[in-house]
Amino acid sequence: MFNSMQIPAEVMGKWQEIVDLLADILSVPSALIMRVEPPNIKVFVSSESKGNPYEPDEAACLNTGLYCETVMNTRRPLMVPDALQDEAWKSNPDIKLGMISYLGVPISWPDGQIFGTICVLDRKSNKYSELYLRLLLQWRDVLQADLRSIATMQREIEQREAKIRRLVDANIIGIIIWNMEGQILDANSEFLRIVGYDQHDLLSGRMSWADMTPPEWRDRTAMTISELKNKRPVKPFEKEYIRKDGSRIPVLIGVASLEGTEDQGVAFVLDLTERKRAEAEARESERRFRNMQMELAHANRLATLGQLTASIAHEVKQPITAALLNTQTAQRLLTRPQPDVEKAKKAIDRAVLNGMRIAEVVDRTHALVRKEPVRKDRLEINEAISEVIGLTRGEVLKNGVQVRTHLAEGLPVIQGSRVQIQQVMLNLIINAVEAMGQISDDRRELLISTQAEADRVLVAVRDSGPGLSDGAIERAFEAFYTTKSSGLGMGLSICRSIVEDHGGQLWATANVPKGAAFQFTVPVSSDYQD
Amino acid sequence: MSIAADTADRPLVLIVDDDEDVRSALEELLMSVGIDACSFGSTQELLQADLPERPGCLILDVRMPGASGLDLQHHLASNGNTRPIIFLTGHGDIAMTVQAMKAGAVDFLTKPVRDQTLLDAVTGAIEKDISLRTAARHIKQHIDRYAKLTPREREVLCEVAKGRLNKQIAFDLGISEITVKLHRGNVTRKMQATSVAQLIRIWELLPAEVREKKSP
Numbered sequence: 001m002f003n004s005m006q007i008p009a010e011v012m013g014k015w016q017e018i019v020d021l022l023a024d025i026l027s028v029p030s031a032l033i034m035r036v037e038p039p040n041i042k043v044f045v046s047s048e049s050k051g052n053p054y055e056p057d058e059a060a061c062l063n064t065g066l067y068c069e070t071v072m073n074t075r076r077p078l079m080v081p082d083a084l085q086d087e088a089w090k091s092n093p094d095i096k097l098g099m100i101s102y103l104g105v106p107i108s109w110p111d112g113q114i115f116g117t118i119c120v121l122d123r124k125s126n127k128y129s130e131l132y133l134r135l136l137l138q139w140r141d142v143l144q145a146d147l148r149s150i151a152t153m154q155r156e157i158e159q160r161e162a163k164i165r166r167l168v169d170a171n172i173i174g175i176i177i178w179n180m181e182g183q184i185l186d187a188n189s190e191f192l193r194i195v196g197y198d199q200h201d202l203l204s205g206r207m208s209w210a211d212m213t214p215p216e217w218r219d220r221t222a223m224t225i226s227e228l229k230n231k232r233p234v235k236p237f238e239k240e241y242i243r244k245d246g247s248r249i250p251v252l253i254g255v256a257s258l259e260g261t262e263d264q265g266v267a268f269v270l271d272l273t274e275r276k277r278a279e280a281e282a283r284e285s286e287r288r289f290r291n292m293q294m295e296l297a298h299a300n301r302l303a304t305l306g307q308l309t310a311s312i313a314h315e316v317k318q319p320i321t322a323a324l325l326n327t328q329t330a331q332r333l334l335t336r337p338q339p340d341v342e343k344a345k346k347a348i349d350r351a352v353l354n355g356m357r358i359a360e361v362v363d364r365t366h367a368l369v370r371k372e373p374v375r376k377d378r379l380e381i382n383e384a385i386s387e388v389i390g391l392t393r394g395e396v397l398k399n400g401v402q403v404r405t406h407l408a409e410g411l412p413v414i415q416g417s418r419v420q421i422q423q424v425m426l427n428l429i430i431n432a433v434e435a436m437g438q439i440s441d442d443r444r445e446l447l448i449s450t451q452a453e454a455d456r457v458l459v460a461v462r463d464s465g466p467g468l469s470d471g472a473i474e475r476a477f478e479a480f481y482t483t484k485s486s487g488l489g490m491g492l493s494i495c496r497s498i499v500e501d502h503g504g505q506l507w508a509t510a511n512v513p514k515g516a517a518f519q520f521t522v523p524v525s526s527d528y529q530d
Numbered sequence: 531m532s533i534a535a536d537t538a539d540r541p542l543v544l545i546v547d548d549d550e551d552v553r554s555a556l557e558e559l560l561m562s563v564g565i566d567a568c569s570f571g572s573t574q575e576l577l578q579a580d581l582p583e584r585p586g587c588l589i590l591d592v593r594m595p596g597a598s599g600l601d602l603q604h605h606l607a608s609n610g611n612t613r614p615i616i617f618l619t620g621h622g623d624i625a626m627t628v629q630a631m632k633a634g635a636v637d638f639l640t641k642p643v644r645d646q647t648l649l650d651a652v653t654g655a656i657e658k659d660i661s662l663r664t665a666a667r668h669i670k671q672h673i674d675r676y677a678k679l680t681p682r683e684r685e686v687l688c689e690v691a692k693g694r695l696n697k698q699i700a701f702d703l704g705i706s707e708i709t710v711k712l713h714r715g716n717v718t719r720k721m722q723a724t725s726v727a728q729l730i731r732i733w734e735l736l737p738a739e740v741r742e743k744k745s746p
Binding site for chain 1: 549551552554555556558559562563593618620641642643644645648
């Protein structure tokens, strides 16, 4: 496993120094570090010393009786003082280069595998003192320490690479290596799946992220490239790719430049198709929910208004009565023997005002009956509440209820739907009136109040009815919970969702000394300025 | 509104309606035909007002905050106030109509109402009030005159009204026939009757509790 391992340049430099020193100290022409690369052994580092015949990277075949081969096989130091005098070494290849003496020791990788040798050779007979052997062994230890740290580093890098590889191969996200010219240099299969290309396309080098980017996204992409060039961090962004079949696919992309390369980068690409669809579905179901809520709210308004028909008729009939009386009075004043034009004009003026009031009442009622999307406008809550009090007046009177109002003056404007806020008031008032209708002869009082609180407006509807039990207070806002024989029990639940939709709260408490109090808040319009 | 003293015999219509527009329209309509009118926003306002003793009627909205028109009707009736009442309602509630009519309302009109219908009802009610007032004034005179009779004269009147003869009366009271004749003459003069028949009619008009009072 270590055979192919790169030795970093700075280590090579240090090793060069070692062999140079070695050659110098021992006064020999050659000091070498050999590295075995089966089936060869090559000169890995060679001393820059006079008369050294070995060039770095020169390779020799193994099994040719080299000195170093023996050292590696025996894993022991070898000293040959004079090969020419030694029967065993007479024919070794180094003699041809004139090297007749040799001192070498083996170098091992941390796992015991042989790396090669460190050795010195001389053209003349040389007995190499014990001191030199020790020196060589010391240097050998230094080299082995280097190998140990290289191996450790290598292992770390490999582990890290394995992790990255696992990530790339897991194909959870698409990963590409790309260059500034627009090419995709590498991509994992998830990326290929996203854009509908295959391995063959990738290997052919034809894949181009620039071509896959739709025209409307080119500016955004150019911006990213320039940010990368300026070494600014680039946040992941959404874009689209054109797939091989011409369709578009939405993706989230994060890019970074590759360290040490000027024009290359890595990018992760996430397929957003599912998420976009889920978002669209969520929007659709939200829309359906809104629609249903609108339908329900509308049905509730109709039901509530249904209870109020007599009251509304009364509310319309009052100004109609006045208008008719005024016009008929005018007729009388004009047709009598001495017509009184002045008074007749005044009567007609009053009739006109009556007519306008009729239109207002009708509009008001119509707004509540109409089914239309909710619009939140700037709203004066007191005015909206007063209108509802007007509409419910007949119902209130029929039930012998006294209405008192404490509407605070100068309330801030709220942001809300007039119809919806009126619907809530309508429900609360009708509920209160009905509740008080159940009690026999006690005073029936309805107190409607508004007041400003920090950043919201508080509206309260208090009655002097039988009140709510603790359990009923908790359950009052549940859908389909009702204590009445008529009605669906949706009223308060709808009211609560309306109020919450306005960013407020609706709750019930006991009223003092008796009855129930329903209160709700609506936040003050953010653009309200005094 | 100020009600001048010299208008004491002119009819005055009282309007009670919580709706200001309706109130003023009614008032102006009545004024346009020369009928004095005065309006109130609630029954309380009416009850608190210092009302002149003038013939007229009441126009009441049935449904109002506080005490309703029907409540007011009861209240007025129990205080001996006999002004005829015309009810105006936006609802045409049958049960309510029956209740009001039973309690003595002269008319029950639904809103919106035609001017002529309303004016006819008002005129009718005023006439009714005037005749009621005249009748009441006459009865009052009879009561005043009756108060001036002596106990014996009252006894004689009572017996005469029963249709008894002078001698029967004389026998029953233990007095002479001539004395009975004398008493009868006094009674007829004091009660300002021109005939026995008229004297008997006056007697019958007297409230029962007055007739029971034998001594002044």
